[in-house]
Amino acid sequence: MHSIAAAPHIFWAVLFVVLPLFIVVFYAFTDESGSFSPWNIAALADYFPIFLISLELAVIATCICLLLGYPLAYAIARAKPQHQKIFIMLLMLPMWTNLLIRTYSIMAILDDRGFLNTLFDTHFHIIGTKGAVIFGMVYDFLPYMVLPIYTCISKIDKHMWEAASDLGCSPIKVMTRVILPLSRSGIISGVTMVLVPCISTFYISQKLGGGTFELIGDTIERQFLNGARNIGAAISLVMMILILISLAVMNRFTDSDGEDGGIIV
Amino acid sequence: MKKISALILILVISVSCFTSCGEPDISKRRAGDVITLNVYNWGEYISDGSEDSYDTNKEFENYFNTVLSEKYGGIKVKVNYTTYPTNEDMYSKLESGSGSYDVIFPSDYMIEKLIAEDMIQPLNWKGLKSESNFNTIDPDYIGNPYDPNDVYSVAYTYGRTGIIYNTTMVDEEDLGSWDILWNEKYKGKILQFNNPRDAFGSAMYWKNIDVNSTNKADWDTALKLLEEQKPLLQAYVNDEIFDKMVGGSAAVAPYFAGDFVTMYWDNEDLDFYYPEEGGNIFVDAMCIPTSSKNPDIAMEYINFMLSPEAAVANALYLGYASPSLYVYNKYGEDVPSPAVYKEEYEQYNAEYSEGMDDEYVLDILYGVTGNGTYSYDPYYKNFTPEIQRHVNSLWEELKVFGTAEPWVHITSAVLVAAILILATYTVIIKKRRSRDYRMRDKALKKSKNTK
Numbered sequence: 001m002h003s004i005a006a007a008p009h010i011f012w013a014v015l016f017v018v019l020p021l022f023i024v025v026f027y028a029f030t031d032e033s034g035s036f037s038p039w040n041i042a043a044l045a046d047y048f049p050i051f052l053i054s055l056e057l058a059v060i061a062t063c064i065c066l067l068l069g070y071p072l073a074y075a076i077a078r079a080k081p082q083h084q085k086i087f088i089m090l091l092m093l094p095m096w097t098n099l100l101i102r103t104y105s106i107m108a109i110l111d112d113r114g115f116l117n118t119l120f121d122t123h124f125h126i127i128g129t130k131g132a133v134i135f136g137m138v139y140d141f142l143p144y145m146v147l148p149i150y151t152c153i154s155k156i157d158k159h160m161w162e163a164a165s166d167l168g169c170s171p172i173k174v175m176t177r178v179i180l181p182l183s184r185s186g187i188i189s190g191v192t193m194v195l196v197p198c199i200s201t202f203y204i205s206q207k208l209g210g211g212t213f214e215l216i217g218d219t220i221e222r223q224f225l226n227g228a229r230n231i232g233a234a235i236s237l238v239m240m241i242l243i244l245i246s247l248a249v250m251n252r253f254t255d256s257d258g259e260d261g262g263i264i265v
Numbered sequence: 266m267k268k269i270s271a272l273i274l275i276l277v278i279s280v281s282c283f284t285s286c287g288e289p290d291i292s293k294r295r296a297g298d299v300i301t302l303n304v305y306n307w308g309e310y311i312s313d314g315s316e317d318s319y320d321t322n323k324e325f326e327n328y329f330n331t332v333l334s335e336k337y338g339g340i341k342v343k344v345n346y347t348t349y350p351t352n353e354d355m356y357s358k359l360e361s362g363s364g365s366y367d368v369i370f371p372s373d374y375m376i377e378k379l380i381a382e383d384m385i386q387p388l389n390w391k392g393l394k395s396e397s398n399f400n401t402i403d404p405d406y407i408g409n410p411y412d413p414n415d416v417y418s419v420a421y422t423y424g425r426t427g428i429i430y431n432t433t434m435v436d437e438e439d440l441g442s443w444d445i446l447w448n449e450k451y452k453g454k455i456l457q458f459n460n461p462r463d464a465f466g467s468a469m470y471w472k473n474i475d476v477n478s479t480n481k482a483d484w485d486t487a488l489k490l491l492e493e494q495k496p497l498l499q500a501y502v503n504d505e506i507f508d509k510m511v512g513g514s515a516a517v518a519p520y521f522a523g524d525f526v527t528m529y530w531d532n533e534d535l536d537f538y539y540p541e542e543g544g545n546i547f548v549d550a551m552c553i554p555t556s557s558k559n560p561d562i563a564m565e566y567i568n569f570m571l572s573p574e575a576a577v578a579n580a581l582y583l584g585y586a587s588p589s590l591y592v593y594n595k596y597g598e599d600v601p602s603p604a605v606y607k608e609e610y611e612q613y614n615a616e617y618s619e620g621m622d623d624e625y626v627l628d629i630l631y632g633v634t635g636n637g638t639y640s641y642d643p644y645y646k647n648f649t650p651e652i653q654r655h656v657n658s659l660w661e662e663l664k665v666f667g668t669a670e671p672w673v674h675i676t677s678a679v680l681v682a683a684i685l686i687l688a689t690y691t692v693i694i695k696k697r698r699s700r701d702y703r704m705r706d707k708a709l710k711k712s713k714n715t716k
Contacts (some may be wrong), residue, residue, distance in 0.1 A: 049665050056677035063680050107505070112514040125453070127514075128500050130673055210500030211459045214664045225353045226657050227360075 027233030040234035047219060047235060051242070054216040057130060058198035061137035062145075065194045066187065068138070069145035073186075074179070076146070077153035088150070091143050099140055100203055106136055107207050128210030136204040141197060145190040152186025153179065188250065196243055291561065296339030302562050305355060305366040307549070308348040308504070310422075312575075312582035319578030322346050325569050333565060336394040342562055350503065351460065359384060359554060366554050367563040373411040373548050374462075374645040376418050380411075381647065385552040387416045389564055398571035403595075406588035409548055410644050418550035419567060422585040424522045424630070425643075426463065426544040429506075433534050434516035443471035443540045445517055447490070452497045456509060456518035459501035461660040462645060463545065464491060467519050470542050477646040481655050488659045492666050510535060521547075523585030526626050530584075537629055546643045548588075573613045581620040586630040592617050593631055 031037040076087045094102060109115045111127050126132045156179065164174045202217025209215075214222075216239055223232030294300065304322070314320025322344040329342045347364075349355040352375040358364050359379075371379060379385045390397050399419065406420040428445060434454065439445050446455055446467060458464040468490040469476045474483050499515050507524070509515040511532045525537040551570060553563045569575055573591040580587035587593060591613040594600055600607060621627055648656065 046661070047665075053673065056673050059677045059680055060673070108508060108512075111509065111512060112499070113512050114514065130670060207505065210498075210502075212495065212498060212501060213667075219661075219664075225351070225357060226653075227353075227357065228654075228657065 024233045024236055027230050028237040029234075031230060037230075040230045041238070043231060044234060044238055047216070050214055050216050050219050051239075053130075053213065054199050055242075057134055057137070057215065058195055061134045061141070061198050062191055062195045064134065064138050065142050065145040066191060069142055069190060070149055070187070073146045073149035074153055076150050084154070088147075091146055094139075095143055102140065103136055103204050103207050106132075106139065110135075127208060128212060130209065130213070132208040132210075133205050133215075136208040137198045137201065140204065141194045144193040144197075148189035148193065149183055149186040152183045152189075156182050191250065192247060195246070199243060200239065291559070294338060294340050297341070299341045299343055300559055300562060301343050301345050302368070302559060302566060303364070303366045304344055304346045304368045304566065305358075305364070306346070306348055306368075306370045308350055310348070310370065310549075310583060311346070312578040313346075318582050319574065321570070321575055321579060324575065325566055328569060329562070329565060333394060337562070344566075359556075362556070365556055365558060367557040367559050368566050369552050369554060370421055370549050371418075371552060372645075373409065373550075374647045376550060376552060377411040377647040379552065379554075380417055384555055385417050386555045386557070386560060388419065388553060388567070389560070390568075392561060393564055393568055395565060395568055398568050401571055401573075401576075401590050403588045403590055403593075406548060409550075411548075411646075412550075418552045419571070420548050420550045420588040421570065422523065422580075422583060423546070423548045423588055424586050425539060425546050426466070426519055427522055427525070427537055427539040428517060429510055429520050429525050429528065429535055429537050430517045431510070431513060431515075431532075431534050432536050434513070440538055441541055443467055443519075443542055443544075446471075446519060447494050447497065448517075449497065451516050453499050454516035455494075455498050456500055456502050456506055456515045457491075457494065457498050458519060459503050461656050463519070464501070464663075465656065465659075466545050466645070468494075470540065470544050473542060476545065476643075477648075479649060479652055481652070484652070484656055484659055488663060491663050495663065495667055519544075521585070522629055523583060526584035526621075526630065529626065539632075543643055545645060547645070573609065577613050577617050577620075580617060584630075593627070595631060 028040055029036060029038065031039070072091075076084055076091075079087060107114070107127055110124075110132065111117070112123070112125055114127070116122075117124055126135070160178055160182070161174060164178045165171075169177065200217045202215060202221050205213070205215040205218055216235065220232050220235050220239075223229070223235065312319045312321050314323060326342055326344055334341060349358065352372050355369060355371060356375060356378070359366065359369070369385075376385070390399055402420060406423060407415055409415075409418075409420065412418045428440075428443070430440070430445070435445070435451070439448055439450065445451070446457065448455075458467065465484065465487045466476050468474075468487040469478075469483070472486070472490065474487065478484065500509070502509065502518070506515075506518055506520055507528060510518055511528050513532070513534070522537065522539075525535065529535050529537070551567045553560050553567075557563055570579070571589060573589075576587055576589040576591045580589070580592040590596075590600060590610050594610045594614050598607070600610065618624075618627060
């Protein structure tokens with residue numbers, strides 16, 4: 001019975017996930033005429049600075065998301081149940097608008113002579129810098145950090161707090177010794193759900209970064225537009241492998257006893 | 266076994282999905298059939314009925330379904346209109362075969378490429394079942410270098426690149442040349458094209474280098490110039506230029522004359538000039554892909570686009586210069602076309618210049634030729650594959666150039682280090698704790714045993 005229920009998903013996954021992956025691998029290891037060639041992968045050394053900057057911006061954005069998102073998730077989880085629903089809805093509210101439109105609006109609002117600078121008559125320059133790209137990433141992906149952590153914290157038995165306090169833990173100790181370790185799986189899911197789209201994002205950097213630098217997603221897009229499919233496929237492949245490695249490392253460090261791991265990939 | 270058969274089934278279905286889209290035969294059309302005509306154009310490149318303007322596609326459907334339907338055996342037409350942002354996007358979509366299109370609007374160099382690769386078909390003016398409008402095209406835009414015998418294309422718009430600037434932010438003595446884009450005075454207020462062809466073009470026109478050069482050294486020289494320019498730039502832009510120039514975020518930008526007109530309507534502080542060194546002359550033209558399933562109806566669509574109402578409405582909506590004599594007739598009485606049209610020309614010319622409401626704008630749009638000192642063809646030509654690859658890699662170099670800012674490296678290095686330390690710390694704590702537990706368990710067992 002359960003195999004029938006899974007059939008639509010298997011069909012979907014094979015057709016749109018597994019098959020395309022094979023196509024990517026095929027293109028990555030062939031040249032334009034279709035014969036085997038390892039040179040696409042070898043040529044990737046030229047793209048090292050782009051890989052590096054993508055990874056760096058993604059790490060910074062993810063850390064900011066975590067620092068902003070964890071206290072928020074904690075506050076929501078400790079609010080009264082009827083208020084929690086409202087807070088979560090407010091958090092999700094921006095996601096009702098398409099990501100591209102939100103990003104384009106940030107550009108219009110923060111531009112040198114954009115809405116905010118005109119309103120306050122200031123000369124605040126952020127659009128076109130890496131700071132703007134990080135801001136865009138944090139803004140767009142923050143809900144993905146908050147939601148899993150919130151779910152995780154709200155599932156923690158209320159008695160844990162009481163027990164810890166009864167046994168003489170200060171509020172800070174309760175936080176660091178009880179709540180944080182128990183919400184670890186939420187943090188891992190959140191970090192995964194923010195880090196991965198941050199690394200591979202391509203629209204945010206083009207609009208908010210002013211096109212003066214590129215992230216790896218932009219590079220892949222441009223390769224395909226210029227008809228350099230083989231290089232584009234090679235970059236995609238290497239990026240997927242890099243993401244898998246970083247997730248594996250993260251998983252290993254934070255969850256060595258393998259009990260309540262977060263959702264990986 | 267079940268799994269394998271399921272997998273085979275999936276493969277069979279997916280393969281048949283890709284191959285079943287066979288071509289319907291024109292001869293199989295029957296009266297009452299609704300034919301879908303797929304038109305693939307640049308974004309914002311047709312009068313689409315917004316703000317009470319002329320709805321070109323709807324008008325064509327009406328025209329075809331009332332006037333031409335009978336001549337085509339009673340079929341009806343529905344236009345499916347989609348858009349693309351760059352020639353390259355359009356090309357990769359067409360080449361991959363992921364969409365079937367009947368009318369496309371490529372630019373000059375792309376037309377050359379499409380002809381060479383046999384991806385567009387000859388236009389069949391004789392097969393039209395309406396009166397041909399071909400002779401209403403300005404003779405200057407007949408026999409263009411990319412298609413010398415007008416076999417495959419008919420011009421839709423044309424123009425030249427130039428400099429748009431904000432008169433409140435730029436001093437008059439700095440105007441006149443491409444060098445304003447390299448002027449330190451406007452650091453952080455300068456925009457540049459976000460596509461290799463036009464960005465390299467701006468440097469090459471400035472230094473009078475052939476923009477179709479097959480000498481790699483020429484391109485390397487241009488790259489040096491662009492790398493010098495990069496620290497002065499606010500951004501590399503496509504459509505974002507409209508917001509940035511109209512809103513006043515940027516002071517100077519190279520762009521197309523037709524788009525200047527659109528921006529000028531929204532911000533009268535803007536002005537425009539053609540650099541004295543010359544600039545790219547482009548033509549966007551209408552073509553029919555080889556893969557079109559309805560080339561005869563596509564032909565009627567193209568012919569309709571040249572009709573006076575559609576041509577004037579589109580020229581007014583786009584702001585680009587139109588090669589149609591109905592829109593702008595610079596020849597006066599001496600127009601080299603059948604005399605019957607002359608009065609009609611005048612009528613539509615007047616309607617158009619009234620709609621433009623500014624003589625000055627018309628001068629910019631149609632004063633394209635006769636300016637520029639270049640000693641070579643100002644049109645872009647299709648690259649050889651070798652130069653194409655070289656230019657792509659230079660563009661990559663430009664994008665990577667100067668990418669690294671120290672604070673990004675330092676912050677991320679600190680963060681990664683912090684994460685690693687934290688992770689190792691928790692692992693050590695855990696190990697120690699589990700060792701302690703184990704020892705305690707052992708001790709407990711021992712004490713039980715001894716009891």
